[in-house]
Amino acid sequence: MIHTWLSPAKINLFLYVTGIRSDGYHYIQSLFQFLNYGDTLTIIPNKKGTIELFTENNSLLNVKNSIIVAAELLKEKAFYSSGKESSHFGAEIFLNKKIPIGSGLGGGSSNAATTLVVLNNLWKTKFTLKELATLSLKIGSDIPAFIMGNTTIVEGIGEILHPINREEKWYLIVYPNIPMLTKNIFSNYSIKKNAKKKPIDFLLKSQFHNDFENIVKKKFKKIKKIISMLSLYAPSRITGTGSCIFSEFDDKKSAQKIYSLLPHNVQGFIAKSVNISPLHRAFYKRNMQFF
Template sequence: MIYTWPSPAKINLFLYVTGIRSDGYHYIQSLFQFLNYGDTLKIIPNKTGNIELFTEKKLFLKKTNTIIEAAKLLKSKALYYEKTNCTTLGAKIFLNKKIPIGSGLGGGSSNAATVLVVLNKLWRTKFTLQELAKFSLNIGSDIPAFIMGKTSIIEGIGEILHPIEREEKWYLIVYPEIHVLTKNIFSSSLLKSKTQKKPIQLLLTSPFSNDFENIVSNKFKTIKKLLSILSLYAPTRMTGTGSCVFAEFNDKTSAQKIFSLLPKNMKGFIAKSVNTSPLHHVFYKQNKHIFN
């Protein structure tokens, strides 16, 4: 039986804020692209009734995060909808963290999605992916896209997904070691104007940009400098609300060449984009025989 599962990173190839709801949630349009890079989660189900999370050093984490929230949410929904009558559903979860926190790469949302998808099978709670995606909005707006597992244009507050096929590229992702809190950026007084909502075809044929890039780069000069340097060599943008900056290349060699030109202490990695989430690739390839 397989216990270790991918929890991939993502980048936003574009990100626009098109409105705001009365409850404070923002309407967006974004192109959500998976990378063949990310965290891994070892998930071992049990009948203790407890959800326990450990780091890669096997240290028990007591604080609540998206992983714990996701497992508890699935259990509560399973009991509510009578998918199970078992209150002893439990799991030990071991996190091997590679995606930086506060980087705009979606680490916390990806972790939650992997937990929901995998435990749904291991616990045999039999929710559909669509049902899991709907539940997951209680935790974070990026999670539905990770659950559905396809390159998509995202609309609404994250619940409307339009899967697309896109040419797979190579990306140099640079992390400036700045932790950006998404909620602070979304609530920024500088986010005054709204981008007009566009039809999907126009979104894909218009130049890509990120409505948060100027706000964040003006606040963090290191990010502004990174954008300036990398844009000399390739199309460059910030992902999400930051702090990671990515440059797009047609091949791995070109990405490596530019990476080698950056200061040696600059943290980053090179990854290929994929149209199907690595989690889905593993899950559906082996799902026929790993749970029996």
């Protein structure tokens, strides 16, 4: 049976930089919240040993796409650990892209995570989620959180996860049609002298903030204007190191009311937060094993 899988978006309810490694990677503390909205992936295994990606967005059809990189990485690990012929590990992957690129919603990381989790099941490679999460750090630091699939506090460079439960809220997500590259935003950030890791309880009780927001607002007046407008109605800030702005509401009706006030030159959608990733919910519903 062919299944289609949701590759969910995330928002960073807060994001703080706590240091920098000698290799340029930044240490962070962030709260990852999944949304019931995202891309979809249809993955069909084959015995040809080829991995092919199909999507209407031609800019995504290159060997550096996170989906292809993730599939090839899992294939390599599976080949050496199982002794099976490499032709056993093939797939056609169909991507329906809804998460804007460079938005801070984690689309590329989510796609890679969904690819790893689903192919691990279809190929019967039987790696645990923790093993997949460790493997995924070779691709990107946000991917482990998507693989483990819970609302979580992320620390280190993305490898330290502290799952938590939060009250599920409704969010208005606004994309101002400005794609951003994470490396460009990080390159403009200067580590604060007093930056240091804080206790999780302290972070959860404090007012949430994103350390990159002032940089983004200074560089993009359009984003600053949208945040100012939305903040009149609800707590609003950027997510991750992207250009998307989110506003938090207690109910869908309130989010819809503010959504109707948005200018015509921006995109937006409304989504509910979930404590368990929709990808994981689908596995539970279909009685499929993660291994």
